[in-house]
Amino acid sequence: MTNSNLNTQINSISILGCGWLGKKLGLQLLKENFNVLGSTKDVKNFSPLETLGIKPFKIDLTKIPNKDYSEFFSTSHLIVSISPKGNTEKFVMAFQKLVDFLVLEKLTPKIILLSSIGIYDDEMEHCSEISSTKKNHLYQAEQLILNFQPNACIFRLAGLIGEGREPINFFRGKEISNSNWPVNLVNSADVISALQIAIQKNAQGIYNICASFHPFKGEFYNGLREKKLLHKLIETENKSHKGKTISSKKFETEFDFEFAKTI
Numbered sequence: 001m002t003n004s005n006l007n008t009q010i011n012s013i014s015i016l017g018c019g020w021l022g023k024k025l026g027l028q029l030l031k032e033n034f035n036v037l038g039s040t041k042d043v044k045n046f047s048p049l050e051t052l053g054i055k056p057f058k059i060d061l062t063k064i065p066n067k068d069y070s071e072f073f074s075t076s077h078l079i080v081s082i083s084p085k086g087n088t089e090k091f092v093m094a095f096q097k098l099v100d101f102l103v104l105e106k107l108t109p110k111i112i113l114l115s116s117i118g119i120y121d122d123e124m125e126h127c128s129e130i131s132s133t134k135k136n137h138l139y140q141a142e143q144l145i146l147n148f149q150p151n152a153c154i155f156r157l158a159g160l161i162g163e164g165r166e167p168i169n170f171f172r173g174k175e176i177s178n179s180n181w182p183v184n185l186v187n188s189a190d191v192i193s194a195l196q197i198a199i200q201k202n203a204q205g206i207y208n209i210c211a212s213f214h215p216f217k218g219e220f221y222n223g224l225r226e227k228k229l230l231h232k233l234i235e236t237e238n239k240s241h242k243g244k245t246i247s248s249k250k251f252e253t254e255f256d257f258e259f260a261k262t263i
Contacts, residue, residue: 011034011035011075011076012034012035012036012037012075012076013029013034013035013036013037013075013076013077013078013079013199014036014037014038014039014072014073014075014077014078014079014109015036015037015038015039015054015079015081016039016059016072016078016079016080016081016082016098017039017080017081017082017083018038018039018040018045018049018054018056018081019040019081020160020164020165020188021081021114021160021188021191021192022038022079022081023038023048023049023052023054024162024188024192025079025191025192025195026038026049026052026053026054027052027053027054028192028196029196030052030053030054032196035055035075036053036054036055037054037055037056037057037071037072037075038054038055038056038057039056039057039058039059039072040056040057040058040059041058041059041060042058043056043058046058057069057071057072059072061082061094061095061097061098062090062093062094062097064097064098064100064101065097065100065101065104065105066101069101070105070107073101073102073105073107073109074107074109075109076109076110077109077110077111077112077199078109078110078111078112079111079112079114079195080098080111080112080113080114080145081114082094084137088136088137089137091137091141092137092140092141092144095140095141095144095145096144098144099144099145099147099148102148103148108149110149110151110152110153110202111145111148111149111152111153112152112153112154112155112195112198112199112203113141113142113145113152113153113154113155114155114157115138115141115142115154115155115156115157116138116156116157117156117157117158117159117184117208117210117244117246118136118138119133119134119136119138119139119142119156120133120134120156120244120246121133121134121244122181122241122243122244123241123244124244125241125242125243125244125245126244126245126247127208127244127245127246127247128208128247128249128250129156129205129206129207129208129250142154142206151204152204153198153203153204153205153207154205154206154207155191155194155195155198155207155209156206156207156208156209156246157186157191157209157210158184158185158186158208158209158210158211158246159183159184159185159186160185160186160188160191161185161186161187161188161263162187162188162189162261163188165188167185167220167221167224167263168221168224168225168228168230170221171221171233174233175233175234175235175236176217176218176221176222176233176234176235176236177236177238178217178236178237178238178243179216179217179218179219179235179236179237180216180217180218180237180238180239180242180243181216181217181238181242181243181244182214182215182216182217182242182243182244182245183213183214183215183216183217183220183263184210184211184214184244184245184246185210185211185263186209186210186211186259186263187211187259187261187262187263189260189261190209190211190259190260190261191209193257193260194207194209194251194255194257197255197257201255203254203255207248207250207251208246208247208248208250208251209248209251210246210247210248211248211259211261211262211263212248212259213262213263214245214246217235218235218237220263221233222235
């Protein structure tokens with residue numbers, strides 16, 4: 001994708017939670033001559049960010065309000081890429097504190113939130129952006145962002161794969177449960193391309209971001225293991241329902257987007 005005009009009116013972009021995906025995105029944005037700011041909770045992670053050319057910030061949303069954070073949140077775009085890591089209550093509170101801080105400091109970066117297809121119930125079978133959702137921590141975080149900024153953009157990401165996150169390792173030494181359910185994955189390269197479009201086109205609203213290839217889990221993961229000459233894992237089916245299949249037709253149609261990477 002050509003992005004020659006992507007940075008015409010945009011100079012700086014902040015990535016809140018500059019981990020595996022954030023660093024890949026930051027590196028691509030730097031190639032487009034953006035100033036990229038990236039946050040981490042540990043100063044030990046500063047060096048890898050600085051090596052890439054990303055300006056590092058130690059940001060702990062539980063410590064908001066903090067005037068030292070103003071520079072980080074004063075960019076034109078704020079890409080939020082944080083995960084609950086088991087503590088869903090703390091996760092939602094972090095989003096509340098983030099919104100409160102932006103209101104307090106009168107900061108209005110265009111927000112792109114990286115959410116998850118985990119917001120959909122496994123029994124939905126076919127999931128589009130208008131499908132009903134769980135009222136879980138992901139839903140609460142999305143609502144906090146949308147209530148603060150109705151024109152925010154939300155990407156509900158499928159399971160992330162790519163260099164450094166090889167799907168063959170997802171079930172290492174384990175059985176494959178729900179082996180008859182469809183796979184919902186997306187390559188990080190496609191996510192980054194979609195994010196570039198969202199910035200360029202000022203995307204608004206909720207979008208599923210998931211590859212259109214949905215083989216059964218058992219077939220997919222054991223197929224990968226066979227190619228590597230590894231023994232197959234035990235497959236356990238779930239007969240009660242078929243599992244969910246995520247559709248990204250909305251994003252594909254609105255922006256003439258094709259997922260370039262296979263899973």
